[in-house]
Amino acid sequence: GGGATVTPTAALAMTPAAPSEADLARGETLYEEAIAKLDADDATGVDILKQAADLGFVQAQLHLAGLYQDGGKGVDINPAEARRWAKRAAEGGDARGMHAYGMYLYEGVGGSQDGPGALTWLTRAAEKGLVDSQYNVAKLYETGEQGIGQDLSQAYKWYLIAARAGDGDAQSAVERLRTAVPMELRGQARAE
Numbered sequence: 001g002g003g004a005t006v007t008p009t010a011a012l013a014m015t016p017a018a019p020s021e022a023d024l025a026r027g028e029t030l031y032e033e034a035i036a037k038l039d040a041d042d043a044t045g046v047d048i049l050k051q052a053a054d055l056g057f058v059q060a061q062l063h064l065a066g067l068y069q070d071g072g073k074g075v076d077i078n079p080a081e082a083r084r085w086a087k088r089a090a091e092g093g094d095a096r097g098m099h100a101y102g103m104y105l106y107e108g109v110g111g112s113q114d115g116p117g118a119l120t121w122l123t124r125a126a127e128k129g130l131v132d133s134q135y136n137v138a139k140l141y142e143t144g145e146q147g148i149g150q151d152l153s154q155a156y157k158w159y160l161i162a163a164r165a166g167d168g169d170a171q172s173a174v175e176r177l178r179t180a181v182p183m184e185l186r187g188q189a190r191a192e
Contacts, residue, residue, distance in 0.1 A: 019056030019092075027057025034060065043074035053085060061089040062097055083110030090121055098125035099133045106136075106146070115146025126158065134162035135170050142177070156181045 019027070030052035037045030046067070052060035067075040068082035083104040089097025102121035105114040119140050125133035138158035144150025156177045162170035 023055040024057060027052040027055035027060060030055070031057050031060045031063075035063075038073050041073070046073060046075055053088070056088075056092060058089045058092050058094040058097060061085045061092065062094070062100070065089065065097075065100060079104075079110030081110070090124075095125045095128035095130045095133070098122070098128070099130050099136075102133070102136070106140075113146060115140070115148045118146070119148050126161070129165075131162050131165045131167050131170075134158050134165065135167055138162060138170065138173065142173070152177060152181050 030048050034045040034048035034052060037048060049060050049064055049067075053064050062085070065082045065085035067073055068078045068085065071077040083101070086097055086100040086104055090101040091097075098121045102118045102125060104110055105121065106118035107113070119137065122133045122137050122140070126137045135158070138155045140146075140148050141151045141155035141158065156174065159170045159173040159177065163174050
């Protein structure tokens with residue numbers, strides 16, 4: 001028999017402290033300045049963007065992730081940096097950051113693949129109402145790949161939620177799974 005599993009507390013210490021109001025206000029000012037410079041093709045905007053991102057301003061973090069992902073504005077493509085900034089935005093509570101970081105984990109971009117980690121972050125974004133995440137969570141549960149394990153009732157539930165939000169592909173999936181998911185589980189999914 002196995003003993004009780006001990007949850008490591010080290011993970012808690014790693015979570016960055018929430019930025020102060022002053023930091024966020026400063027971050028927003030720097031972000032606006034950075035975007036103005038970048039729009040004018042002034043590469044100094046990137047350094048200002050980094051300052052805003054370091055202060056915890058989520059839009060700056062996501063913008064940096066995008067620059068590192070696609071390159072441009074004097075930034076070389078760097079998937080590991082893109083992933084790092086998406087993670088910062090995710091940890092800051094931003095749904096788009098959660099979605100982006102979940103996809104980096106799922107696809108193994110800028111680091112190793114982590115199916116269960118991807119599912120965790122995509123689910124958080126889905127719970128915040130991001131339809132793309134709702135669809136992806138459903139898809140992960142349907143395929144059960146990357147060590148996630150298939151769960152058709154969860155897949156059906158999330159496809160249903162995305163379909164209600166107007167996602168056509170999710171609607172098709174609901175039709176497809178209707179026969180695969182037992183009636184009592186479909187009722188349960190509808191009730192949630």
